[in-house]
Amino acid sequence: MKIAIDGPAGSGKSTIARALAERCGMTYLDTGAMYRSVTWACLRDGVDPSDLAAVADTAARSDVRFVREKDGSQRVLLDGEDVTAQIRTPEVDRSVSIVSAVPAVRALMVERQRALAGEGDVVAEGRDIGTVVFPDAEVKVFLTADPRARAHRRAVQRAGGDAAAGVAAEVDPEQERAILEGIERRDRIDSTRETTPLRRADDAHLLDSSDLTVEQELEQIMGLIAAAR
Numbered sequence: 001m002k003i004a005i006d007g008p009a010g011s012g013k014s015t016i017a018r019a020l021a022e023r024c025g026m027t028y029l030d031t032g033a034m035y036r037s038v039t040w041a042c043l044r045d046g047v048d049p050s051d052l053a054a055v056a057d058t059a060a061r062s063d064v065r066f067v068r069e070k071d072g073s074q075r076v077l078l079d080g081e082d083v084t085a086q087i088r089t090p091e092v093d094r095s096v097s098i099v100s101a102v103p104a105v106r107a108l109m110v111e112r113q114r115a116l117a118g119e120g121d122v123v124a125e126g127r128d129i130g131t132v133v134f135p136d137a138e139v140k141v142f143l144t145a146d147p148r149a150r151a152h153r154r155a156v157q158r159a160g161g162d163a164a165a166g167v168a169a170e171v172d173p174e175q176e177r178a179i180l181e182g183i184e185r186r187d188r189i190d191s192t193r194e195t196t197p198l199r200r201a202d203d204a205h206l207l208d209s210s211d212l213t214v215e216q217e218l219e220q221i222m223g224l225i226a227a228a229r
């Protein structure tokens with residue numbers, strides 16, 4: 001079974017996809033981490049993100065692997081180096097949508113994502129899973145939330161809290177504003193790029209998480225999975 005979780009930046013896809021994979025005993029595929037790793041490789045090698053040929057070449061040479069830890073967490077290796085933390089930096093946030101818009105990069109990533117998933121059961125999260133990577137996925141969810149709610153969750157997360165788990169943290173309003181701007185910019189580029197922009201598949205279930213707890217979201221999706229089985 002393939003489960004596709006798509007949606008804009010900060011909509012909570014990772015939390016949901018990871019929890020679903022664990023509950024259902026499926027493989028978790030974080031496709032955003034793959035685009036982020038290629039972006040990190042460009043920054044590392046001094047490649048200008050707007051130089052299409054150089055970006056495509058960097059993507060082709062990059063070796064991105066996922067390593068699952070015993071506690072269920074996942075590390076990302078780029079050319080053998082642990083880049084789990086580096087791919088979440090503001091520098092990568094700023095360039096990742098530019099790199100991801102390069103058609104050759106997308107074609108390559110889709111190919112690698114399908115190879116990683118193989119014939120097994122997978123929960124994949126991204127922007128084009130239900131439309132391009134696994135158009136035949138048995139369950140498709142388009143997860144969204146108000147941009148302010150998404151920015152607030154991210155800001156709490158960066159300050160060491162966890163809004164979903166009710167763990168509070170002191171949030172700097174300036175930082176939250178900057179996060180909101182970054183999220184809106186990324187959404188704009190991701191949904192207006194020419195090649196496979198972010199869009200809800202016609203058969204995807206729309207889930208607005210603005211006023212839902214993680215548990216409520218999971219319950220709804222588990223219902224869809226049960227119905228598809």
Ligand code: C5P
Nearest residue numbers: 031032033035096097100126127128186
């Ligand atoms: O999911 P995450 O926010 O980590 O994704 C980072 C970026 O990677 C997105 O903003 C988007 O530009 C790109 N991406 C994509 N297609 C995917 C997953 C991510 O274009 N399937």
